[in-house]
Amino acid sequence: MSEAEIIQATPSLQTASTLKADLQALGIQAGDCLLVHSSLKALGWVCGGAVAVIEALEAVLGPSGTLMMPAHTSWNSEPSHWQHPPAPQDWWPQIRAEMPGWQADTAPTSGMGVIPETYRKRSGVLRSQHPQVSFIARGPQAETLIHHHQLSPAFGENSPLARLSQLSGKVLLLGVNHSSNTSLHLAELRAEYLKKRIKSEGSAVFKYGERHWIEFKDLDYDSDDFFDLGSAFIASKPKSLMLGQVGQAQCQLFEQNELLEFAVDWLKHHR
Numbered sequence: 001m002s003e004a005e006i007i008q009a010t011p012s013l014q015t016a017s018t019l020k021a022d023l024q025a026l027g028i029q030a031g032d033c034l035l036v037h038s039s040l041k042a043l044g045w046v047c048g049g050a051v052a053v054i055e056a057l058e059a060v061l062g063p064s065g066t067l068m069m070p071a072h073t074s075w076n077s078e079p080s081h082w083q084h085p086p087a088p089q090d091w092w093p094q095i096r097a098e099m100p101g102w103q104a105d106t107a108p109t110s111g112m113g114v115i116p117e118t119y120r121k122r123s124g125v126l127r128s129q130h131p132q133v134s135f136i137a138r139g140p141q142a143e144t145l146i147h148h149h150q151l152s153p154a155f156g157e158n159s160p161l162a163r164l165s166q167l168s169g170k171v172l173l174l175g176v177n178h179s180s181n182t183s184l185h186l187a188e189l190r191a192e193y194l195k196k197r198i199k200s201e202g203s204a205v206f207k208y209g210e211r212h213w214i215e216f217k218d219l220d221y222d223s224d225d226f227f228d229l230g231s232a233f234i235a236s237k238p239k240s241l242m243l244g245q246v247g248q249a250q251c252q253l254f255e256q257n258e259l260l261e262f263a264v265d266w267l268k269h270h271r
Contacts, residue, residue: 042175066139175249178230187263
């Protein structure tokens with residue numbers, strides 16, 4: 001959708017102040033520790049774009065709140081797993097040999113949308129040290145959330161997702177559905193189900209000032225059923241779930257721990 005089409009589809013101007021009011025009405029509170037998955041286009045035309053969205057989120061959270069977003073770099077991964085699009089097999093060795101090494105302060109996000117990519121560049125934002133699935137955060141709990149992000153399992157108990165759980169954090173799906181909900185990968189690791197598989201992974205990193213290709217094992221994460229899982233979670237009507245609109249976007253706000261408890265049980269019975 002072009003910018004002109006977005007403007008035509010937006011009945012009223014969205015600004016940082018209107019988004020702030022919508023976020024407060026949805027139930028976000030000052031002092032919350034909040035993980036946000038987002039789509040800027042879903043909000044309609046916003047005056048100031050991603051910058052205005054970030055300002056609205058941080059204004060609602062206040063100085064005592066902490067904002068976290070995914071900052072994944074899917075381009076820095078084992079090329080034999082690439083699907084959208086796949087890489088020709090005869091390219092794989094050269095990709096492994098020459099993919100630029102990941103650096104926290106320069107590596108651009110991939111597939112996360114313009115809001116996380118804009119947030120990544122803001123002063124004071126910290127980034128976890130994972131070459132594929134890093135997270136970014138700013139606020140009093142940022143260091144707690146992102147420190148020592150274990151290489152594997154990437155979404156496990158030594159990850160920002162698990163630390164958000166320890167802090168009784170919340171998740172906001174801002175114009176996206178549960179297919180984009182990374183917390184469900186932590187549920188995959190915690191759940192017992194028959195289809196669980198381990199796969200080989202790889203990434204380019206800097207070690208001791210030199211670029212290296214490293215290989216490691218991790219869970220073969222699978223988000224194909226996350227939409228159905230999320231629909232079942234909504235239907236269960238958890239106490240913390242708030243559904244509403246921010247700008248033109250349909251949104252969900254909920255406590256991460258309530259989602260995790262539901263998801264672990266759901267995966268056990270549906271995989």
